[in-house]
Amino acid sequence: MGINWSERIAQGAREMSSSAIRDLLKLTVQPEMISFAGGLPAPELFPSEEIGAACARALAETPAAALQYGPTEGHGPLRELIASWMSDLGMQASTGQVLITSGSQQALDMIGKLLIDPGAPIAVENPTYLGALQAWQPYRPQLLPLPMDDCGLDVDALESLLAAGAHPRFLYVVSSFQNPTGVTLAPERRRALVELAARYRLPIIEDDPYGELYYEGVRATPLAAIDCELHGELRHVIYLSTFSKLLTPGLRVGWIVAPPALIDKLGQVKQGLDLHTGSLAQVAAYLTCRDGLLDHHVPVLRATYGHRRDAMLAAMESGMPAGVRWTRPTGGMFLWVSLPEGWDSAELLGRAITHQVAFVPGRTFYPASDVTNTLRLNFSYSSPELIAVGVARLAAVARDYAPGGLPQL
């Protein structure tokens, strides 16, 4: 009867499966649930009035730019604005080196299409961003997971790998406030990493969606800026970022800054994907930024999220049983929790959900590992009050937890 579609699926798509995160999000929309699962920014902080005003202005003043087909590489004034911003961060980036993408997720897919042949090795942090693993799975790379600690990627381990003759197509790093661990690559490691990349001609994909969301100290210098400082131009790093965490995710506007030799090819790849990113969203992002929205909005995000992080750290400290450890991120949106050996965070989640609190088990972030005792907590989405209640619930579940036992209802 008809077509057996499951027989027709291409090899690259066969092993794809739904994201555990997104499936979980579907389960945790009950009103009483306190969810630390999603990686969502706080919707009550969305600058919806400013975005509305920008849309109105764009449609009144430049309706063709806002509604017609546009250039694959992106809206010219927005590329220019981003190039100037990135130059302020230390990248020597011309407008021509900036390509607008439909969120950073599309940039990851583009990188996969551009650089991954089936079976080719790529080096990733362990654990790493789940969306990158999902984007690249259809291109069927061989994943080389690298260890991390509280200072980020273990650069010495990477050097050993390279010295032993490995030739990864690239290294993927979320350099600041990593998703999922919240950990930031330390300054001295950043420099060592770029020098290593130059020595071994190793391309680095630097994913930096959270870099501006620091709650202590100063903004970390992107690897891309260090590459420019050391080599006079962007040579070894492809830099990705996005407006999703700074304005709103729903616009789906991100960007790539790449060495000049790659821009044409990236444009060709993007053209086949969606012709171009939404015009109205690009013009709205441009107008709000041009008018200085980020200058006053990002400090509000930093203050609010910093306060939420503090609330979560305080609640963890006061409630969690001995043997549970967690990271103390200086920015971003996530805490990473390590349970005692032998505990299973997926099992813990089952119990937590019955107590109306949710998180993401860590297993899904490891490219190849059977680590079962970690989990990710988001602190950007919930108010400090809800964070206190939610972590108290979770701590109670953890205190009652006996691995393999029945849920304590």
Added chain:
Amino acid sequence: MGINWSERIAQGAREMSSSAIRDLLKLTVQPEMISFAGGLPAPELFPSEEIGAACARALAETPAAALQYGPTEGHGPLRELIASWMSDLGMQASTGQVLITSGSQQALDMIGKLLIDPGAPIAVENPTYLGALQAWQPYRPQLLPLPMDDCGLDVDALESLLAAGAHPRFLYVVSSFQNPTGVTLAPERRRALVELAARYRLPIIEDDPYGELYYEGVRATPLAAIDCELHGELRHVIYLSTFSKLLTPGLRVGWIVAPPALIDKLGQVKQGLDLHTGSLAQVAAYLTCRDGLLDHHVPVLRATYGHRRDAMLAAMESGMPAGVRWTRPTGGMFLWVSLPEGWDSAELLGRAITHQVAFVPGRTFYPASDVTNTLRLNFSYSSPELIAVGVARLAAVARDYAPGGLPQL
């Protein structure tokens, strides 16, 4: 010095090149140029006020739905609205069978990722939509081009191919007012094609961006509707369409209607591509359609574009030299022109541009062919007055044309 990027490009991306159409568009932005090259809708008809009002309402009433991360499958109310619309067209489509895409171009990429293994044969019209060829090139299919005539795809030729043992992964058809030829698949061929697909279990990708833009008669019945009529449900056809030609392209909102067995997998593919399509654009498309915009806007498009088609046909008739032939499409946005044997449309374009008129040479639309004497003319973008002037310029260039000779300046 640094990385030799061209050595690092994955095999699938190596043969990609920039679209001739988009490169041409860059050349033809001079103010005096009359361009029939792009496939652009008329910007003066964009319902920018209605879209502005919808954005304002969305941001005021449901800011989270308009700005937050959203479901990969699309905004629920929009999927529901499209499912109901598609059911009116004869598809038995549940909301769950509708998936929102970032324009139809993304749907094409998703189809490639889902169904094409390297070297796998796929059957396409000859000529066919360039954007499909570009989307699929990285998946490296073997293209099986099928002949067409004034009634669309030659279904008998497809039957011979299948009877001879070919097993294409799918057939790709732009069923109404095809890009580039303007030709529509005749009703009796539609039925024969769906019956053939059922007999051979051949998936059909039906791309239907222009179906509503008919200027004579009635809307053609989609292959997807015939599949439902014959088999009680959608079994053999994956249907693609878009708001790009009915509202505006800049929103980048399209959709797929697929057999239920494919929806989960399509969602997984889309998740890796961009998480989801722009939220604000989806809500704006939903609100304008819910409030009945298409009911009064699409008739305006039909009247305006029909008038422009008439203007182009009249100008061709009165100006073109003997031996030049063209299609007489009953809808859509394009005329397809066949020059006398031995003429080269790329050479003609070089001369036309010096006379301030542009078009797209046909060569680029053939998956595998050395046809050089065809070209595509767009009639939706320019006013009837500009069409008359532009076609007169083109006709003068054609009358002066001597294959291989020097431009007549």
